[in-house]
Amino acid sequence: MSVFDDPFDPATPLTGTCSCGDHASQGEHDAAFHAAEEDALAGRVVEQAVMRAVFPDDRTRRVFLRTVGAGTALAAISQFFPLGLAKEAFAADGKPEKTGLKVGFIPITCATPIIMAHPMGFYTKHGLDVEVVKTAGWAVVRDKALNKEYDAAHMLSPMPLAITVGAGANPIPYTMPAVENINGQAITLAMKHKDRRDPQSWKGFKFAVPFDYSMHNYLLRYYVAEHGIDPDKDIQIRVVPPPEMVANLRADNIDGFLAPDPVNQRAVYDGVGFIHILSKDIWENHPCCAFAASKEFVTTMPNTYRALLKAIIDATAYARKPENRKEIAAAIAPPNYLNQPVTVVEQVLTGTFADGLGNVRRVPNRIDFDPFPWHSFAVWIMTQMKRWGQIKGDIDYAKVAREVYLATDTARLMQEVGLTPPAGTSKSFVVMGKPFDPAKPRDYVNSFAIKRA
Amino acid sequence: MLSAKPWGPALLSLLILAVFLGAWHAATLPEKGAQVVDDEYAKLVGKSAATGQKSAMPGPADVAKKIWSHVNDPFYVRGTNDKGIGIQLAYSIGRVLVGFALAALVAIPLGFLIGMSPTVYRALDPFIQVLKPVSPLAWMPLALFTIKDSGLSAIFVIFICSVWPMLVNTAFGVMSVRKEWLNVARTLEVRPLRKAFRVVLPAAAPTIMTGMRISVGIAWLVIVAAEMLVGGTGIGYFVWNEWNNLSISNILSAILAIGLVGMLLDALLARLARAVTFPE
Numbered sequence: 001m002s003v004f005d006d007p008f009d010p011a012t013p014l015t016g017t018c019s020c021g022d023h024a025s026q027g028e029h030d031a032a033f034h035a036a037e038e039d040a041l042a043g044r045v046v047e048q049a050v051m052r053a054v055f056p057d058d059r060t061r062r063v064f065l066r067t068v069g070a071g072t073a074l075a076a077i078s079q080f081f082p083l084g085l086a087k088e089a090f091a092a093d094g095k096p097e098k099t100g101l102k103v104g105f106i107p108i109t110c111a112t113p114i115i116m117a118h119p120m121g122f123y124t125k126h127g128l129d130v131e132v133v134k135t136a137g138w139a140v141v142r143d144k145a146l147n148k149e150y151d152a153a154h155m156l157s158p159m160p161l162a163i164t165v166g167a168g169a170n171p172i173p174y175t176m177p178a179v180e181n182i183n184g185q186a187i188t189l190a191m192k193h194k195d196r197r198d199p200q201s202w203k204g205f206k207f208a209v210p211f212d213y214s215m216h217n218y219l220l221r222y223y224v225a226e227h228g229i230d231p232d233k234d235i236q237i238r239v240v241p242p243p244e245m246v247a248n249l250r251a252d253n254i255d256g257f258l259a260p261d262p263v264n265q266r267a268v269y270d271g272v273g274f275i276h277i278l279s280k281d282i283w284e285n286h287p288c289c290a291f292a293a294s295k296e297f298v299t300t301m302p303n304t305y306r307a308l309l310k311a312i313i314d315a316t317a318y319a320r321k322p323e324n325r326k327e328i329a330a331a332i333a334p335p336n337y338l339n340q341p342v343t344v345v346e347q348v349l350t351g352t353f354a355d356g357l358g359n360v361r362r363v364p365n366r367i368d369f370d371p372f373p374w375h376s377f378a379v380w381i382m383t384q385m386k387r388w389g390q391i392k393g394d395i396d397y398a399k400v401a402r403e404v405y406l407a408t409d410t411a412r413l414m415q416e417v418g419l420t421p422p423a424g425t426s427k428s429f430v431v432m433g434k435p436f437d438p439a440k441p442r443d444y445v446n447s448f449a450i451k452r453a
Numbered sequence: 454m455l456s457a458k459p460w461g462p463a464l465l466s467l468l469i470l471a472v473f474l475g476a477w478h479a480a481t482l483p484e485k486g487a488q489v490v491d492d493e494y495a496k497l498v499g500k501s502a503a504t505g506q507k508s509a510m511p512g513p514a515d516v517a518k519k520i521w522s523h524v525n526d527p528f529y530v531r532g533t534n535d536k537g538i539g540i541q542l543a544y545s546i547g548r549v550l551v552g553f554a555l556a557a558l559v560a561i562p563l564g565f566l567i568g569m570s571p572t573v574y575r576a577l578d579p580f581i582q583v584l585k586p587v588s589p590l591a592w593m594p595l596a597l598f599t600i601k602d603s604g605l606s607a608i609f610v611i612f613i614c615s616v617w618p619m620l621v622n623t624a625f626g627v628m629s630v631r632k633e634w635l636n637v638a639r640t641l642e643v644r645p646l647r648k649a650f651r652v653v654l655p656a657a658a659p660t661i662m663t664g665m666r667i668s669v670g671i672a673w674l675v676i677v678a679a680e681m682l683v684g685g686t687g688i689g690y691f692v693w694n695e696w697n698n699l700s701i702s703n704i705l706s707a708i709l710a711i712g713l714v715g716m717l718l719d720a721l722l723a724r725l726a727r728a729v730t731f732p733e
Contacts (some may be wrong), residue, residue, distance in 0.1 A: 136681065140684060288480070352497075354497035354498050
């Protein structure tokens, strides 16, 4: 389904529970995109949002529409919900309620859109005066965000989910309007393990990941478990902030890590480790870090939120283009941002890099940027939280995914800055050869041999 | 005898420094390794990695150069996250002084009370004994959670670590005021308040000052760790930021600066302590 399809058409599936995600053809989508005016598109998004709110269950909506007809439905809904007003409010780019904002980030390349938007002027372009504040670790980012010292922050994509369901924090409604980067992580091993490339020989290894609630933790666990290694019994996984990882690898405290860049490349640059596998080879186009804000910020300052999200999406669109990557590397490498040698950042962003074993590899999509927060990403992350015992009890996967990953907002703003949003909010994907069906999260969790749930 | 001459110790200090720098220089001489990778690869990695080694520790000359650059430009501001070492030190000193002052405001009156009244002493002793040995950094997560402000949390951590030595020393100083002096005061029928300020306080002042001196030393030790944890500003953040960049020269510069400031703080308190000491 396209984001701009008519929600009053009973044939349109709205919640995107169909397993294929690419369900609507690209042609159909493009036609809709070109034919309609921008205002009309924005209007559609509002109509969709309202219909979704009224009929959380897609089937009920379709049955209702078939029974009463689209016109009657529209009239009926307008009775108790001022659709016209809502559309206006959503389309109007009102003045931001507050222009001086603080956004926290961790100095890693995942945060590229958030960081580069500062030196390259994307925040000022959208009328904001944003201070980007470097922060020491994920727990501190979480606490500062919850304490409202930061208006919005760079987080790991599982963190808003964890905060919302109350894993590792008090449950507080948190939202994730945009993913920052996809791919861009790697497993790095110490030089002395040059000849132990088979994960089955890793028993007794000590690994570092940046945070418990991180894609890094889930990907590393997934990767070793697929090779028959139990991540809780056969190896040790400890949390180490990214900046301290290379120092620990060098001191022989750990055997390797699954870490964000530039940490991996920095280990190679200093001759301390080599890149064993890029995370894109575990799960092609997996999400990693995210731009997150509290639900309170989103609802009390809608204009500011919209301007901020637009700036981030705009920066993401710019970062997507390979020809801009060198310029971005030079902009974010100085001490005020990542504080790394330019060549290290450049190797990460351009994908032409030294692997630590004497080879120069060329992987242009080593890291990529795509803001769209697929609901199925959230569902996968929650299946892993469940799998490793971080979530006890039962949760409504689809509901939490919908509430935290604000796909609709992202889609609309992607459109405004000239990106093509995907059709639908859910897609299936393949992790290490195993397909994932977002409609059946429980079966997926049960299908693993090694699990804690 | 060497120590009999006034320049003896200074000479010995210089000699120790020279030996240390010489050994450091010799240990960090760049190893002449042949490049083991092709040129394209060598361009992408550090010099040491190109010769198949780990990056090396910087020598004294590199560090001296770095220190010189910091001394030349200590107060630059190149954005929120990149400020000169002078500004960072000022932030840290500010936090330490605020936390320390608050601790003094609480600890000295409370210590006085504990010292004067055996009942209060026995009632509070278990709490003091349990809380005193807790590492101040262990309070950080709790502080962030309850105070909800990272700047205030750092100050709170300084407060909690400097409160104990002052409290214990004040109580001890007050308790060990000579009985004869108190008896004289009683004979002269001095009122309690007057006795506290004119007899007990002057008598206990040297011990109280010793407590304050220990406290400020601990506070300065703790601020670096606290700032590494919460980040943002301060010399601790500077060290963390340069650790992030694996820049050992910058970290060594910061270590030297931290040491010098710590020494100055200690010297300041020592001078104050001398001012309140009286000959018996």
